[in-house]
Amino acid sequence: xxxxxxxxxxxxxxxxxxxxxxxxxxxxxxxxxxxxxxxxxxxxxxxxxxxxxxxxxxxxxxxxxxxxxxxxxxxxxxxxxxxxxxxxxxxxxxxxxxxxxxxxxxxxxxxxxxxxxxxxxxxxxxxxxxxxxxxxxxxxxxxxxxxxxxxxxxxxxxxxxxxxxxxxxxxxxxxxxxxxxxxxxxxxxxxxxxxxxxxxxxxxxxxxxxxxxxxxxxxxxxxxxxxxxxxxxxxxxxxxxxxxxxxxxxxxxxxxxxxxxxxxxxxxxxxxxxxxxxxxxxxxxxxxxxxxxxxxxxxxxxxxxxxxxxxxxxxxxxxxxxxxxxxxxxxxxxxxxxxxxxxxxxxxxxxxxxxxxxxxxxxxxxxxxxxxxxxxxxxxxxxxxxxxxxxxxxxxxxxxxxxxxxxxxxxxxxxxxxxxxxxxxxxxxxxxxxxxxxxxxxxxxxxxxxxxxxxxxxxxxxxxxxxxxxxxxxxxxxxxxxxxxxxxxxxxxxxxxxxxxxxxxxxxxxxxxxxxxxxxxxxxx
Numbered sequence: 001x002x003x004x005x006x007x008x009x010x011x012x013x014x015x016x017x018x019x020x021x022x023x024x025x026x027x028x029x030x031x032x033x034x035x036x037x038x039x040x041x042x043x044x045x046x047x048x049x050x051x052x053x054x055x056x057x058x059x060x061x062x063x064x065x066x067x068x069x070x071x072x073x074x075x076x077x078x079x080x081x082x083x084x085x086x087x088x089x090x091x092x093x094x095x096x097x098x099x100x101x102x103x104x105x106x107x108x109x110x111x112x113x114x115x116x117x118x119x120x121x122x123x124x125x126x127x128x129x130x131x132x133x134x135x136x137x138x139x140x141x142x143x144x145x146x147x148x149x150x151x152x153x154x155x156x157x158x159x160x161x162x163x164x165x166x167x168x169x170x171x172x173x174x175x176x177x178x179x180x181x182x183x184x185x186x187x188x189x190x191x192x193x194x195x196x197x198x199x200x201x202x203x204x205x206x207x208x209x210x211x212x213x214x215x216x217x218x219x220x221x222x223x224x225x226x227x228x229x230x231x232x233x234x235x236x237x238x239x240x241x242x243x244x245x246x247x248x249x250x251x252x253x254x255x256x257x258x259x260x261x262x263x264x265x266x267x268x269x270x271x272x273x274x275x276x277x278x279x280x281x282x283x284x285x286x287x288x289x290x291x292x293x294x295x296x297x298x299x300x301x302x303x304x305x306x307x308x309x310x311x312x313x314x315x316x317x318x319x320x321x322x323x324x325x326x327x328x329x330x331x332x333x334x335x336x337x338x339x340x341x342x343x344x345x346x347x348x349x350x351x352x353x354x355x356x357x358x359x360x361x362x363x364x365x366x367x368x369x370x371x372x373x374x375x376x377x378x379x380x381x382x383x384x385x386x387x388x389x390x391x392x393x394x395x396x397x398x399x400x401x402x403x404x405x406x407x408x409x410x411x412x413x414x415x416x417x418x419x420x421x422x423x424x425x426x427x428x429x430x431x432x433x434x435x436x437x438x439x440x441x442x443x444x445x446x447x448x449x450x451x452x453x454x455x456x457x458x459x460x461x462x463x464x465x466x467x468x469x470x471x472x473x474x475x476x477x478x479x480x481x482x483x484x485x486x487x488x489x490x491x492x493x494x495x496x497x498x499x500x501x502x503x504x505x506x507x508x509x510x511x512x513x514x515x516x517x518x519x520x521x522x523x524x525x
Contacts, residue, residue: 003039004075005061006030009046009083025079032077032108041073050086051134053094065101073103081107081123082130091127142235149232152246159225160184160212161250174247181250183208184226188251191221191259195460198263221263227256239402242413253417282313282327284455285334290468290477293321297466300327325471333471338462339444341483347490348437354485355433373419380408380415440486 008025022045033040048055065072076098078084084105085091095114098105104114110126112119145155154174158164161184162174183205190201202210202217210217224231224242228249234240280286283300291298296319302311313327343351387404390396439446447458467477479487 001039002037002075003041003071003073004033004077005041005073006033006043007046007058007061007076007078007083008043009048009050009055009078011047011049025083028079029077029108038075038077041071050082050084050130052087053085053090062097062101065098065103072101076103076105078105078107080109081126083107085127086130086134088124088127088131091123146232146235146238149230150241150243152230152244154225154230154245154247159223160210160216160220161226162247176248176250179209183210184220184250187217187221188226188255188259191262192255194262221259224256226250227253229253239406253413253420257414257417280313281452282331283315284452284459285315285327285330285469288456288459288463288466289315290466291317291319291321291323292468292470293317293323294319296321298323298325330469330471334459334469334475335444335448337469337474338447338458341462341486342441342444343437343486343490344493346493347486348441350489350493351486352433352437354489356429370419373415377412377415377419380412384408440482 006026006029008022008029010022010025026043030040032038044057044061046055046057048057053059061076081091084107085094095105106112107126112123112126114120114123148155153172154162158174158177161177161181163177164172165175166172186208187201187205187210190196190204191198196204198218198221199214202214205217212220220226225245225247226249228245228247229242230245232241232243280300280302282302285298286300287297289298290296294317296317298315299318300313300315302313304311315325315327315330317323384405387396387401391398391401443458443462447455450458461480462483463475463477463479465478467475469475469477
């Protein structure tokens with residue numbers, strides 16, 4: 001009496017694409033067994049791909065066959081050989097294994113006598129056909145995805161800052177996620193500001209809602225999708241490329257490449273230690289002060305007094321110096337110093353005139369700068385064209401041409417980004433400047449009533465480098481250029497009011513020098 005196990009396999013994608021169903025296979029197999037007088041021992045249902053034999057139900061069945069059970073079937077039946085396997089090499093190996101167990105695999109709609117050697121040729125065709133179909137389908141998918149990327153469409157799960165959406169025409173695209181997009185912009189701007197190292201910014205981003213690992217953070221800040229570009233990997237004879245995306249960029253190309261250059265510079269040099277953004281609320285100046293005795297950094301700590309429920313805060317040296325300052329007195333002295341930095345209406349007006357003069361000077365020179373950038377882009381484009389001519393003539397190796405093209409292509413992208421950032425008009429500088437002056441007039445108020453994080457950011461902005469300050473004199477350090485200019489203008493106005501200087505042109509010469517300094521620093525950025 002011949003017994004058989006019925007093997008019914010269908011995966012979700014096959015059922016959707018080709019209309020396979022377990023019920024249809026079940027009916028055909030049972031009808032075959034009734035016609036041939038074969039006793040059905042059991043029916044095995046599998047919902048798994050046939051790309052390999054690593055299938056749950058198939059492995060259970062093999063374990064049962066291996067156990068030398070007397071109720072082992074003579075046959076294992078399936079409708080077609082593609083239900084058995086889609087890989088020819090794996091199928092031959094599995095047929096040999098089943099023969100050692102005394103079980104013969106058989107496809108009822110593609111019958112073969114495997115004892116006849118010539119049948120193996122036909123079996124190879126049956127097995128190779130679905131394998132070719134799989135390979136063709138895979139190649140079509142890859143080609144379709146590359147074509148979509150070349151058209152500017154982002155494929156796959158949307159990166160942080162975006163969300164997946166589908167149009168009415170069932171076309172997929174990525175749209176801006178408002179909250180996450182704001183966080184992405186903040187990350188790039190913080191890195192470009194170069195106030196904190198990358199690890200610190202990642203920690204700060206986590207507190208703002210970026211619940212991802214450090215490695216994912218690194219992939220984020222190096223992903224060109226945020227500047228509106230799509231990166232396409234090299235494939236066969238096609239080189240890797242970056243194309244314009246159809247999605248909305250979150251940052252400018254100039255900001256993206258500025259961050260990449262900064263990250264590259266950080267990897268080459270030893271990172272500069274920056275003061276942490278967090279600190280005890282009673283010690284806002286900690287790690288911003290230089291020890292007057294040894295030149296080291298002043299830290300801060302609290303000491304318990306005679307009354308254990310009250311503590312006293314001090315700034316003191318990290319080394320074995322005796323430099324020690326009461327935190328309350330030094331904090332009040334620094335607040336008073338900030339209060340003096342607030343510009344008077346006259347100083348603010350003169351500062352506005354100075355900045356606008358610098359902006360007008362930059363706008364007049366922007367056209368020449370833009371022209372120089374365009375000339376350099378044209379030079380690099382001509383260089384690629386000449387290299388291509390040499391390649392066609394056989395005077396240049398393909399590897400050398402590829403290197404020249406990649407090097408010039410990256411430089412062209414950077415230069416094009418700089419061209420778009422060159423301001424050939426004043427734009428909205430008036431409103432921006434008015435808002436900046438308004439914030440400067442509130443500098444003391446914002447510091448006095450701000451949180452510890454806001455206070456330390458104000459200190460870092462006012463004095464980007466560490467300062468020497470004992471509470472009795474003005475801080476000795478390299479202050480922000482804006483603060484320097486305001487202080488110089490305020491001092492000159494005070495001299496004129498007191499009648500100590502009758503040379504008005506001297507003040508304007510200082511203003512002109514400050515204007516040139518601001519303009520040159522802006523150009524370097």
